[in-house]
Amino acid sequence: MEEFLSKAKTASRVFNTLSGSAKNRILKEMAEALRANTMDLLEANALDMADGKKNSLTSALMDRLFLDESRVEGMAVAVEEIAGLKEPVGRVLEGWITEDGLKIEKTSIPIGVIGIIYESRPNVTSDTAALCFKSSNVCVLKGGKEAENSNKAIAKVLQAVLERNSLPKELVSLIPDSSREGVNKLIKMDKYVDLIIPRGGAGLIKHVCDNATVSVVKHDKGQCHTYIDRDAKLDNAIAIAINAKVQRPGVCNAMETLLVDSAIAKKALPLLKAEFDKAHTELKGCLNTQSIIEVANATDEDYDTEYLANILNIKVVDGVEGAIEHIVRFTSGHSEAIITEDITTAETFLNAIDAAAVYVNASTRFTDGGAFGFGAEVGISTNKLHARGPMGIEGLTTYKFKIYGSGQTR
Amino acid sequence: MEEFLSKAKTASRVFNTLSGSAKNRILKEMAEALRANTMDLLEANALDMADGKKNSLTSALMDRLFLDESRVEGMAVAVEEIAGLKEPVGRVLEGWITEDGLKIEKTSIPIGVIGIIYESRPNVTSDTAALCFKSSNVCVLKGGKEAENSNKAIAKVLQAVLERNSLPKELVSLIPDSSREGVNKLIKMDKYVDLIIPRGGAGLIKHVCDNATVSVVKHDKGQCHTYIDRDAKLDNAIAIAINAKVQRPGVCNAMETLLVDSAIAKKALPLLKAEFDKAHTELKGCLNTQSIIEVANATDEDYDTEYLANILNIKVVDGVEGAIEHIVRFTSGHSEAIITEDITTAETFLNAIDAAAVYVNASTRFTDGGAFGFGAEVGISTNKLHARGPMGIEGLTTYKFKIYGSGQTR
Structure with a gap:
């Protein structure tokens, strides 16, 4: 050698x-x-x-x-x-x-x-x-x-x-x-x-x-989250969540856990469930989620699992700070998204989350060299130094x- | 911890x-x-x-x-x-x-x-x-x-x-x-x-x-070389060589080995020796060097030693290709210099040498954040990735x- x-x-x-x-x-x-x-x-x-x-x-x-x-x-x-x-x-x-x-x-x-x-x-x-x-x-x-x-x-x-x-x-x-x-x-x-x-x-x-x-x-793996804030346009939020999970579940920029603001959980979760059911997504959720829609139980191990399959964890969190807490704990530093119309909330999320790509109002599925306009890509780096994210x-x-x-x- | x-x-x-x-x-x-x-x-x-x-x-x-x-x-x-x-x-x-x-x-x-x-x-x-x-x-x-x-x-x-x-x-x-x-x-x-x-x-x-x-x-260490080419202005060459070794021998961007083109060795070496003697530099040299001026013998171990002291190896090499051969073998990737007036020779050297800083007609002593204009410096990186050379x-x-x-x- x-x-x-x-x-x-x-x-x-x-x-x-x-x-x-x-x-x-x-x-x-x-x-x-x-x-x-x-x-x-x-x-x-x-x-x-x-x-x-x-x-x-x-x-x-x-x-x-x-x-x-x-x-x-x-x-x-x-x-x-x-x-x-x-x-x-x-x-x-x-x-x-x-x-x-x-x-x-x-x-x-x-x-x-x-x-x-x-x-x-x-x-x-x-x-x-x-x-x-x-x-x-x-x-x-x-x-x-x-x-x-x-x-x-x-x-x-x-x-x-x-x-x-x-x-x-x-x-x-x-x-x-x-x-x-x-x-x-x-x-x-x-x-x-x-x-x-x-x-x-x-x-x-x-x-x-x-x-x-x-x-x-x-x-490395993509343990990607999408957080739907109380100030989200719900149509946007649902379309993005479905896209992030369902369009191609086997890739690293697909969503694994959906975080929903407690302030809108009662309204949003049934709508989300209806759409995910149409897409045959297997849903797991926290206790709060289970109290609103019928889903299997999600454990900490689930929150740490890159399914690479049409399976999704749902967790109810208290506002953007709750979302940040969860993501800081489970992120792999790949791609994270917030859906909100509130500028301050969006900037709080963008600044607090340490990941290669942090989105406002878009699907995490865009993290790739082609979508970024880099041409051919070497891959998607989860390094913090040298090359981070889509690597042209x-x-x-x-x-x-x-x-x-x-x-x-x- | x-x-x-x-x-x-x-x-x-x-x-x-x-x-x-x-x-x-x-x-x-x-x-x-x-x-x-x-x-x-x-x-x-x-x-x-x-x-x-x-x-x-x-x-x-x-x-x-x-x-x-x-x-x-x-x-x-x-x-x-x-x-x-x-x-x-x-x-x-x-x-x-x-x-x-x-x-x-x-x-x-x-x-x-x-x-x-x-x-x-x-x-x-x-x-x-x-x-x-x-x-x-x-x-x-x-x-x-x-x-x-x-x-x-x-x-x-x-x-x-x-x-x-x-x-x-x-x-x-x-x-x-x-x-x-x-x-x-x-x-x-x-x-x-x-x-x-x-x-x-x-x-x-x-x-x-x-x-x-x-x-x-x-x-890491600076195993820095200066190569004096046949097309060097000899005055420049001598001033730069003296500066690179003598001005502050204890730092990483100081020269440790001087390479001299065989085509000008007979003329250049006695002039160099006269100046280095004035600066009380301890000289070691290859056999060819020893046949022209009186110096101690330099071994491969010497060529690999960062003296951080007023000691210098001198080696006679065959043109820029000979210089590149030696440097590729012994460089620590810090700072390397060629003294020449020939554009093609200079570019050959600049392209072939893999170091953080590669100089034409200047002293390796300039490799630092202050001289580069970076302000306060973290140090001088010998990494190849993330930060290379003076690190602002x-x-x-x-x-x-x-x-x-x-x-x-x-």
Whole structure:
């Protein structure tokens, strides 16, 4: 592993002399190569699908794993779109002349070598490889075991394009040892690896955060809340609550707990229940909720659970302060929303809640790179530092100060 | 420790409702309180000085530890200057309207609870406390054992001002258990602590980075190089080399190794030696250097040593590529300089070297918050992410996205 990572680190230096147009041409070649090798990719994927069937993967997981011609075409298009993004490195983020006459340019640069740990969907392999290549980073990819054949086939296609262009194939690599031990080595190799991005279950993320010596930008769970205040427009509130829960329950920006102001609970809860029943949402609630509508009992454990399913906790709280108390206790720092027409209440909520995205009168479902207008996204960071929330390709860069003098000394 | 940190985390919420002018007024009160309690501070410091004498601290350390009336006045003035900085939280860093009509404001916010581990100088205690307070962060300070009495006295003065203003004294705290075990607990309390900033020796920093589960922004050593290219103005080169080594050898942005292009070594080295001899610099050199001037032998270990003293390694390298090879191997990512009049050579160096600050024709000694124009500085980060290089008070903030909708759903 160490030898491999040392090679990867050295390989990263070729980006110093690779122009943006060369990178874009190579990305387009990669897209073409994915198309041209569709049959190979589907064959490899069929092996994974057969294994998945043998291992009784859920139908949701099987669907995420599955490739067909149109999905491979989608992968190729995504790589082409990434080629079309604005060049992310070499941008002067700030520039000024100091009192000593030094010209300082704070300039965006690649991070270096990035280890990315993820699960299931094979398109993440080509997306991530393309985002890293576009931003002049070497990527070391650790995909899910269940997609191993597909990921290997994809990496092989991309590496063939690199070699055809006389570039080291280490620029886009799968981790050479994909066992837990291999991952444990990777996350401690701070000499060669500059960043680890773990995307996946809570156990994986905690393990990486607890054991990594490399910097980590985590993509953790979304324990998202919506609070309906006494001053909400109730139509808005209901539409937003339904959207936040029901439109796509399996994603991290979906709502898990709905908080309702005690001042309007008697009026709002029956209306909400009627709509959620139509959407076949399974409802749980606090004792106050249960005294108004018929729902199962919600426990503290429920308030702490990211269902990723059409299940919702409802809790009655005393005004915005009650909502803040609950959210401070259970938030994962992803996305939180208040529905209110009162400016002061809205600002109190916006300031008190510490999360990547805090909404007034909108669905938490908007927390994503596309909806934010960032283009292709690396993921949604729940880190507090470096990149927070929807993480565009700029999240794969850092900076250095370039300083131009004419003989200055102190 | 856990109970204390939990209190600190809760205390951080008072900043949500503390205005900038209230913070500035309190900072000015802190400055006045430092002045008013000068005698108490000097008494506590005398205890540390006596202990230091007993423990045979070096005269350099004793000097860093020492307080007198003018140094206390300096601490008070520094706190007043920090009060005068622009409000760092609540700034809208970017703002836009999405295609869905959501108004997004990327807004600077405090990081939360910051643990800062440092050594010796008692003024760091008041500086850091003031910087954290100004940026609405709770600080948990772990100073050096040798300055324990001084630090306790300073913290007591600052906490009295907080309490007089009905604020929780946990906003500015010394770590309750300053043993190694206490530090080990602090750096793993990611539930309550949002950032650890270690400033100090390599051993401390490695220990923190290896064991922390909290995010770390490290202030590591400066293994800084200056490369004199064949196309340098030799006068410039010599003046910059002397300045980078001699003006203040004990700081992290001082040069440790001078690289000289083989094409000009025969001419440049005798001139350099004459100047360094005048400055009483102890010179070590590679075999090629030794064949031209009389110097001791420099080993790989020397090239890897931050002397923090008037000692310099000299190495002859083959052009800018040779310089890059050496620097890539030995850099600590702090500050690196090239002296050349050739644009292409300069840009090759600027692009290839991965360090916080990369200079053309200037001394590495300029890497600091003051020289960069940042005002008061937290330190000089050798992190690659979050804050890199001179770290102004903005380095103590992160951001969230505030999103204003009018009922949007997806």
